[in-house]
Amino acid sequence: xxxxxxxxxxxxxxxxxxxxxxxxxxxxxxxxxxxxxxxxxxxxxxxxxxxxxxxxxxxxxxxxxxxxxxxxxxxxxxxxxxxxxxxxxxxxxxxxxxxxxxxxxxxxxxxxxxxxxxxxxxxxxxxxxxxxxxxxxxxxxxxxxxxxxxxxxxxxxxxxxxxxxxxxxxxxxxxxxxxxxxxxxxxxxxxxxxxxxxxxxxxxxxxxxxxxxxxxxxxxxxxxxxxxxxxxxxxxxxxxxxxxxxxxxxxxxxxxxxxxxxxxxxxxxxxxxxxxxxxxxxxxxxxxxxxxxxxxxxxxxxxxxxxxxxxxxxxxxxxxxxxxxxxxxxxxxxxxxxxxxxxx
Numbered sequence: 001x002x003x004x005x006x007x008x009x010x011x012x013x014x015x016x017x018x019x020x021x022x023x024x025x026x027x028x029x030x031x032x033x034x035x036x037x038x039x040x041x042x043x044x045x046x047x048x049x050x051x052x053x054x055x056x057x058x059x060x061x062x063x064x065x066x067x068x069x070x071x072x073x074x075x076x077x078x079x080x081x082x083x084x085x086x087x088x089x090x091x092x093x094x095x096x097x098x099x100x101x102x103x104x105x106x107x108x109x110x111x112x113x114x115x116x117x118x119x120x121x122x123x124x125x126x127x128x129x130x131x132x133x134x135x136x137x138x139x140x141x142x143x144x145x146x147x148x149x150x151x152x153x154x155x156x157x158x159x160x161x162x163x164x165x166x167x168x169x170x171x172x173x174x175x176x177x178x179x180x181x182x183x184x185x186x187x188x189x190x191x192x193x194x195x196x197x198x199x200x201x202x203x204x205x206x207x208x209x210x211x212x213x214x215x216x217x218x219x220x221x222x223x224x225x226x227x228x229x230x231x232x233x234x235x236x237x238x239x240x241x242x243x244x245x246x247x248x249x250x251x252x253x254x255x256x257x258x259x260x261x262x263x264x265x266x267x268x269x270x271x272x273x274x275x276x277x278x279x280x281x282x283x284x285x286x287x288x289x290x291x292x293x294x295x296x297x298x299x300x301x302x303x304x305x306x307x308x309x310x311x312x313x314x315x316x317x318x319x320x321x322x323x324x325x326x327x328x329x330x331x332x333x334x335x336x337x338x339x340x341x342x343x344x
Contacts, residue, residue: 110182
């Protein structure tokens with residue numbers, strides 16, 4: 001696929017007024033699962049059974065963009081990808097030209113507080129067996145739209161685009177394999193699972209469940225680590241690589257609450273994966289919302305960046321030390337301008 005074709009598909013997803021067609025997203029999910037099996041072992045070391053493991057080894061020479069929890073924010077992802085820089089280029093072009101890499105910290109689905117009223121209305125639809133489902137359709141237009149973008153990016157730029165598993169990557173709302181049912185503004189986990197089974201069917205549920213199982217847990221850069229949540233414990237390489245049979249590691253990198261991690265877990269992980277020089281390395285995560293650009297935990301080495309009210313990303317230059325005040329940035333919501341420029 002050419003850059004121009006992918007750009008059009010991403011904008012079309014943003015502008016679409018309905019969730020994706022079942023046949024289309026089933027086919028896309030199956031394609032993505034097949035492509036996961038082709039990932040280079042040099043980038044994603046294989047587990048004991050030969051499957052791609054839970055750790056991504058990023059290119060140490062490429063600039064990195066870390067994207068916190070998206071939570072169905074189509075405009076956030078669109079702005080990251082297609083917002084023009086001062087040179088008339090954008091992040092998507094950089095991916096295609098092998099000039100940069102992106103690491104998303106998971107939680108693609110389930111809008112948060114901005115859609116509280118919609119969740120409340122969708123709850124009534126759920127209790128009425130989705131005889132009417134306009135509010136839930138709109139939620140799934142955004143949630144599945146984000147994940148459709150994610151899958152298309154992964155398929156087109158497999159070496160440079162990575163999406164880690166978060167606690168919201170649990171389409172069946174299971175309470176197993178390191179997953180837990182999700183409830184926040186409504187009973188989102190159960191509502192989404194029933195909607196998808198009703199309108200997309202078992203084939204989709206099986207394919208998408210496998211897609212979630214195929215997502216890695218940990219990204220290892222030149223001077224940083226990244227996972228969805230703060231590491232609850234200290235996990236050796238083999239534990240992360242063999243994550244499919246290690247639910248403790250899955251839970252420990254996706255569900256950790258503030259102040260729930262073992263003391264020293266972040267320092268251990270940095271030393272285990274990056275070496276003993278902790279002065280110039282950081283561990284980035286999302287999961288728990290913050291109100292600033294970033295919050296520090298674990299003696300200043302674990303950096304939380306999930307602000308649901310802002311478009312915050314981290315841009316890391318491999319040629320210099322990380323400077324949090326310069327490298328954690330807020331970008332503008334450029335979605336409407338992007339669509340206008342494309343249409344014009």
